[in-house]
Amino acid sequence: MDETLLAVQYSKYHGGPSALEYMISCPMPTPNVFEMLVKVEACGVNVVDWRFQDDLRKYVVPCKFPHVPGCDLSGEVVMLGPWVVGFEPGEKIISWISPVKGGGYAEYAVTASATTMKRPPGVSVVEAASLPRLPMTALRSAVQVAGLKLDGSGPKLNVLITAASGEVGPFWTQIAKLCGCHVTATCGSHNTELVRSLGADEVLDYKSTEGAKYTSPSGKKSDVVLTLKTYLKNWYLKLRLSKLSFVPLVLDGSDGGNLQCITDLLEEGKLRVIIDSTFSPGQGQGSMDSKHRRSQHGETWSYHCNAT
Structure with missing residues (x-):
């Protein structure tokens, strides 16, 4: 496996969408004992992804730079940490990463098995990337x-x-x-x-x-x-x-039981995911600019192979 990957990141607070950098040689992340390495197929674009670029939050949840945004993703399991159970390489998954950690706007990401579930066949890659947080x-x-x-x-x-x-x-x-x-x-x-x-x-x-x-x-x-x-x-x-x-509150994050409930409703036709638009990896600034300018129903950053 390559030691580097394609990713979109920002290196400092402020700057908005124009501060996003499309990098072609970021270091490959390594999973810990409870994590897995996932090949990202799609990643949701959420307001929280750029809120952490705002330094008003840095004293509570400081970012480590360079920071790769992206917390809702769907993809394929590549490698398992030694203590991960219930998953196998090659399986299609849906996962949630803490926005403080991020990492979804990349070819590969590391995610915890505790916030990951297998993607049902009736749920598309893009739909799956819209499910964990919202x-x-x-x-x-x-x-x-x-x-x-x-x-x-x-x-x-x-x-x-x-x-x-x-x-x-x-x-x-x-x-x-x-x-x-x-x-x-x-x-x-x-x-x-x-x-x-x-x-x-x-x-x-x-x-x-x-x-x-x-x-x-x-x-x-x-x-x-x-x-x-x-x-x-x-x-x-x-x-x-x-x-x-x-x-008036937002309870962030995901857990297996609630995520299973959501995917069941989606497969049964009782719940619809509204996808406003999709973007390729090279359109990172465009996706964030759209999110800055107006409220979207559900924008998904979609990775297909290594297209830019």
């Missing part, structure tokens, strides 16, 4: 925190979802409908039909008067609010919530 955030916050029942056995709650066409919003919308909820969603006017197609009962343009005030067209008060915004005003909580079940 659906996990949606599932954990909606089901494990807000208490919605995925089998639909719970009460028929009124759920408000903000930014329903963003990264997490499409998964929140679909999961809330699977739980039997009435969904009121906000998004940009150009995405209203998309959000309706995901099951939302009421869709508000967030720039409209009703959308800015989170006013349900049917006059319903929200039992649960699923949002990435932590600054919704107290007056909103008093006026629009019937029971003050407010879930």
Whole structure:
């Protein structure tokens, strides 16, 4: 095996997408006893990938430079650490890497067996790279925190979802409908039909008067609010919530049980992954620039062989 690989990295804080460097001779990573070396076939493009370039986080989660971004990936097992069980070289996998460590925007990456599962045949390479972080955030916050029942056995709650066409919003919308909820969603006017197609009962343009005030067209008060915004005003909580079940958090990361649940829903046709666009390795700056400029449904950085 080669001792070097192709990768996209940045070498300092700040600089935005233009600071990304396409490198042709980065050192090959080495797995520890609980890790595996994976040939990357696709890697998701997430906001968190460039948030760590912001030095406001450096005192809490400092980056080591040069840093290769990328935390959600799909690929093929190449080499196993001596204590890894349950996987074999050649198997197709889905995996999540801590964004502090990163490494997914490369030909090969090292990932822990504890955050890896075998990719079901009914899930494509690109879909798989969109699964670990965003659906996990949606599932954990909606089901494990807000208490919605995925089998639909719970009460028929009124759920408000903000930014329903963003990264997490499409998964929140679909999961809330699977739980039997009435969904009121906000998004940009150009995405209203998309959000309706995901099951939302009421869709508000967030720039409209009703959308800015989170006013349900049917006059319903929200039992649960699923949002990435932590600054919704107290007056909103008093006026629009019937029971003050407010879930403004993102629970990052992945685990085998929840990831298996997500892939099962995908294979059963109960969950859709919205892929906005894909990029080749040589388009690293373009993918990050797109993520900086606008909210995407799910951008996936796709590696096919060694194409640039």
